Amino acid sequence: MADPRSFRSAGVAAAAAAEKSRTGKEKDFDRDPATLTALRGPSPQRTSFAGNLSTTSTLVAPDIELLGSKGHDGRRRHWRRSLGTSLRGLMLPCLGSSEQTDMQAVAAPKDRETIKILLLGPSNSGKSTLYNQMRLLYTKDEFQRHKPGWRATILENLLGHIQAVYQEGKTRGWLFSRVVKRSLRELSDLKDRIYRWWELVELPAEALAPLRNLRDSESWRSAMQTYSLTDTSVDAFYFMDILERLFDDKYAPSSQDVLNTRLKTTGIVETAVDVGGELRYRVFDLGGARAERKKWIRAFDGVDVVVFHAPLGSFNERVDEDAEASQLDEALKLFASIANSKWFADTLIILNFTKSDCLRRKLAAGVKVFTTTRQQTLPDTWADKSQTEANVAAVFADKFLRAAPETADNVVVTFADANDVLQAARLWDLVEAKVRERVVPFRHAQSQSRAA
Numbered sequence: 001m002a003d004p005r006s007f008r009s010a011g012v013a014a015a016a017a018a019e020k021s022r023t024g025k026e027k028d029f030d031r032d033p034a035t036l037t038a039l040r041g042p043s044p045q046r047t048s049f050a051g052n053l054s055t056t057s058t059l060v061a062p063d064i065e066l067l068g069s070k071g072h073d074g075r076r077r078h079w080r081r082s083l084g085t086s087l088r089g090l091m092l093p094c095l096g097s098s099e100q101t102d103m104q105a106v107a108a109p110k111d112r113e114t115i116k117i118l119l120l121g122p123s124n125s126g127k128s129t130l131y132n133q134m135r136l137l138y139t140k141d142e143f144q145r146h147k148p149g150w151r152a153t154i155l156e157n158l159l160g161h162i163q164a165v166y167q168e169g170k171t172r173g174w175l176f177s178r179v180v181k182r183s184l185r186e187l188s189d190l191k192d193r194i195y196r197w198w199e200l201v202e203l204p205a206e207a208l209a210p211l212r213n214l215r216d217s218e219s220w221r222s223a224m225q226t227y228s229l230t231d232t233s234v235d236a237f238y239f240m241d242i243l244e245r246l247f248d249d250k251y252a253p254s255s256q257d258v259l260n261t262r263l264k265t266t267g268i269v270e271t272a273v274d275v276g277g278e279l280r281y282r283v284f285d286l287g288g289a290r291a292e293r294k295k296w297i298r299a300f301d302g303v304d305v306v307v308f309h310a311p312l313g314s315f316n317e318r319v320d321e322d323a324e325a326s327q328l329d330e331a332l333k334l335f336a337s338i339a340n341s342k343w344f345a346d347t348l349i350i351l352n353f354t355k356s357d358c359l360r361r362k363l364a365a366g367v368k369v370f371t372t373t374r375q376q377t378l379p380d381t382w383a384d385k386s387q388t389e390a391n392v393a394a395v396f397a398d399k400f401l402r403a404a405p406e407t408a409d410n411v412v413v414t415f416a417d418a419n420d421v422l423q424a425a426r427l428w429d430l431v432e433a434k435v436r437e438r439v440v441p442f443r444h445a446q447s448q449s450r451a452a
């Protein structure tokens, strides 16, 4: 099994396996430490993947409602859709003064050393998380200044998740222990003091005890665990584990708290950062939900780098807007249209697989990625592969690369979990290295040929 902390471990294994299947020879990808390329193989084959969930069971508590009556009908999709956007008005200050949804910024003239980078991918794939990692790296002071503004969303993430797990339990007939039922009821009784629409979210001190009881309850943790096998939008274990901090009067979100928080992006968010030397980035974080993608075209002009996000660990999760569509399939279709678009023929495309940690967790829990019960069929070469992280990564890297044009040499594959500081830092290092190695010389060559 690959070293979970290593940025390249799963990717290197994936690249090596794909290369071996293509050429029959071993290739030492460690000699090419920054990239995973050359994964293109012979004729495209179809792959199938599925989730085979183990379930927890148990007794459901009486009806509870933690988030008030506005906008939450109890179904997971509705909760997820409202999560993060509901407090958008409140959260705008934390997005930073250099960011805006103003299209004029998108159309601003391009300077030779200014590199335009788009973060693309479906919703929930880690774009904004990687965007925040970039701000943490290059504009740390500004990022720190805006961290307190995340508090309301963190609390909303925590409460929204509890509501979602409860609703899932109700739908699937899970049995909760008496302590869990009592704690949920106590939280529900506090709901008017916990949640306010268009106001700051506050947690009364009395909420700590029931939340602690939930956190310490085997029954609730097991329900959270099961739920997390089909929804990786919020790492609720993380927030449960910092409960005491959240209740501290002086609580100020840490960088990791922010990186683990889900806030759905609407519109186009931009920031400019000095990278060092002659380089300056203009980075655009675009909302990945289907309705948001209609706005993408406005940012497509003059793009130097696309960092495309494909959530590997979401292979068995559904798209919010379409219960039939898998998140990874959605990512594949989207990637195919980006990689084959005339807008990006000369653009460096970093295809970054995120959520490998979720894949690892799901595999460890016995969830199957490749099963014969899925509608799509497995490619023959992979049908007998064991379901290791490296094999799964290789299958999907191969599948995505086959969706790019046969002759494309502008795609670089990476595996970096967006919420992991080390992995994200290495990804941004890779972006910088590739920009210096390929994008800047390409630009200079273009301007010279224009001048000649």
Ligand SMILES: Nc1nc2c(ncn2[C@@H]2O[C@H](COP(=O)(O)OP(=O)(O)OP(=O)(O)O)[C@@H](O)[C@H]2O)c(=O)[nH]1
Residues within 6 Å of the ligand: 121, 122, 123, 124, 125, 126, 127, 128, 129, 130, 232, 233, 234, 235, 259, 260, 261, 262, 263, 264, 265, 266, 286, 287, 288, 289, 309, 354, 355, 356, 357, 358, 416, 417, 418, 419, 420
């Ligand atoms: N475990 C894990 N969580 C991740 C990873 N990448 C992102 N997340 C979490 O997934 C959730 C969604 O991430 P976002 O960055 O908001 O997703 P997005 O692509 O910007 O989504 P939209 O704004 O809707 O387009 C957040 O709670 C992140 O903390 C990852 O690699 N591993």
Ligand SMILES: [Mg+2]
Residues within 6 Å of the ligand: 127, 128, 129, 263, 264, 265, 285, 286, 287, 288
């Ligand atoms: Mg986002």
